[in-house]
Amino acid sequence: MHIQLSHPSRTVEIKGPKKTKDLLKELNLVVEAHLVIRGDELVTEDEMLYDQDQIEIRPVISGGSPRLTSPR
Amino acid sequence: MNCTKCKTRAVIDLPRHNAAFCKGCFNYYVHDQVGRAIKSEKMFGKDDRILVAVSGGKDSLALWDVLLKMGYKADALYVNLGIGGYSEVSHAKVVKFAETVAAPLGAVLHVHTVEQEAGAGIKELAMLIHRPTCSTCGTIKRYQFNRVALEHKYDVMATGHNLDDEAARLLGNVLRWQEEYLDKQSPNLPASLDGFAKKVKPLFRLSERELAAYSVLNRIDYIVEECPMAKGARTLLYKEVLNRLETESPGTKQAFYCGFLDKQRKPESSPTTMAEKDQAMLHPCSVCQQPTTADVCSYCKMMARAKAHAS
Numbered sequence: 530m531h532i533q534l535s536h537p538s539r540t541v542e543i544k545g546p547k548k549t550k551d552l553l554k555e556l557n558l559v560v561e562a563h564l565v566i567r568g569d570e571l572v573t574e575d576e577m578l579y580d581q582d583q584i585e586i587r588p589v590i591s592g593g594s595p596r597l598t599s600p601r
Numbered sequence: 602m603n604c605t606k607c608k609t610r611a612v613i614d615l616p617r618h619n620a621a622f623c624k625g626c627f628n629y630y631v632h633d634q635v636g637r638a639i640k641s642e643k644m645f646g647k648d649d650r651i652l653v654a655v656s657g658g659k660d661s662l663a664l665w666d667v668l669l670k671m672g673y674k675a676d677a678l679y680v681n682l683g684i685g686g687y688s689e690v691s692h693a694k695v696v697k698f699a700e701t702v703a704a705p706l707g708a709v710l711h712v713h714t715v716e717q718e719a720g721a722g723i724k725e726l727a728m729l730i731h732r733p734t735c736s737t738c739g740t741i742k743r744y745q746f747n748r749v750a751l752e753h754k755y756d757v758m759a760t761g762h763n764l765d766d767e768a769a770r771l772l773g774n775v776l777r778w779q780e781e782y783l784d785k786q787s788p789n790l791p792a793s794l795d796g797f798a799k800k801v802k803p804l805f806r807l808s809e810r811e812l813a814a815y816s817v818l819n820r821i822d823y824i825v826e827e828c829p830m831a832k833g834a835r836t837l838l839y840k841e842v843l844n845r846l847e848t849e850s851p852g853t854k855q856a857f858y859c860g861f862l863d864k865q866r867k868p869e870s871s872p873t874t875m876a877e878k879d880q881a882m883l884h885p886c887s888v889c890q891q892p893t894t895a896d897v898c899s900y901c902k903m904m905a906r907a908k909a910h911a912s
């Protein structure tokens with residue numbers, strides 16, 4: 530299957546079928562920091578993904594201001 | 602996986618709540634969490650005029666969307682920092698959201714363009730005054746946000762800080778014991794005499810992943826790309842560490858941050874320390890005389906049991 534990744538933007542090919550959870554594990558990505566999108570629909574961890582699927586793994590963590598201690 | 606509430610197909614699982622939801626039930630969950638945050642921290646009411654700081658990212662646009670859909674009077678301010686393509690794209694996304702979603706609900710978008718007032722974008726400006734870009738940026742954003750709030754007489758300013766932002770900031774402050782900043786980590790900072798408008802963070806109960814999911818599910822077109830200046834920020838490291846903990850042990854971030862808020866809310870707990878409490882309850886073990894809170898100490902109990910089994 531075709532997998533679109535960000536930061537940096539790139540695509541990888543991975544052989545299906547595969548559970549979402551296992552795909553993330555294989556790519557060494559933490560569940561809590563990513564969403565998996567098939568076509569334009571979100572899928573859950575136990576969803577099976579197949580070779581013909583268009584998958585995007587979207588990181589959800591943003592850096593924001595590094596001024597951790599800014600008072601306001 | 603099926604929705605915990607209505608049993609139709611789920612689109613997102615929430616390990617920290619031991620639940621999975623379909624789109625409808627997830628939207629209900631998000632609105633409910635924001636409703637609880639607003640209520641528990643007494644942030645604002647239906648008659649208050651709210652100014653949301655939007656950046657074009659998922660959190661702030663989701664916040665604007667949620668507040669409008671919950672029936673609050675919420676306008677927004679976007680500050681164009683003049684950071685090349687990043688600012689162009691984020692500005693376009695904000696305008697698109699304002700026109701297609703917010704305007705039909707009666708809301709207004711204010712825009713401040715740094716280049717227009719300062720004659721240069723934020724990077725050039727920071728170079729000119731020999732300050733780091735992000736601190737220059739922070740000063741400008743805070744200033745403009747407050748100015749627009751006061752000028753247009755908004756009752757309260759709202760920002761899109763989420764659970765991950767607050768937990769990461771708390772971790773940073775605790776690691777270096779920056780106690781003077783802990784007081785200021787409340788999701789509700791009241792207006793101050795020196796002219797700061799009231800500031801609230803209605804998303805503090807929702808994680809970054811939940812807010813990204815809300816945006817994807819509700820077709821909110823946000824900028825996924827990061828501000829190019831954010832690279833290497835220490836916040837990212839703290840978030841990464843917290844997310845690894847969260848994945849191993851769901852609920853960690855919420856327990857960390859919300860537990861902190863609970864502790865802060867309570868008036869100083871009883872003056873007796875743990876050590877003092879122990880002291881008051883200790884007396885000699887009736888068998889060996891070592892201190893214990895029971896009649897027979899746990900060591901003596903253990904040995905008695907061992908001997909009983911051996912015989």
Ligand code: SF4
Binds near residue numbers: 734739
């Ligand atoms: S990363 Fe720095 S420059 Fe970019 S928006 Fe955040 S504070 Fe401003």
Ligand SMILES: [Zn+2]
Binds near residue numbers: 605623624
């Ligand atoms: Zn449902």
Ligand SMILES: [Zn+2]
Binds near residue numbers: 886897899900
């Ligand atoms: Zn004893």
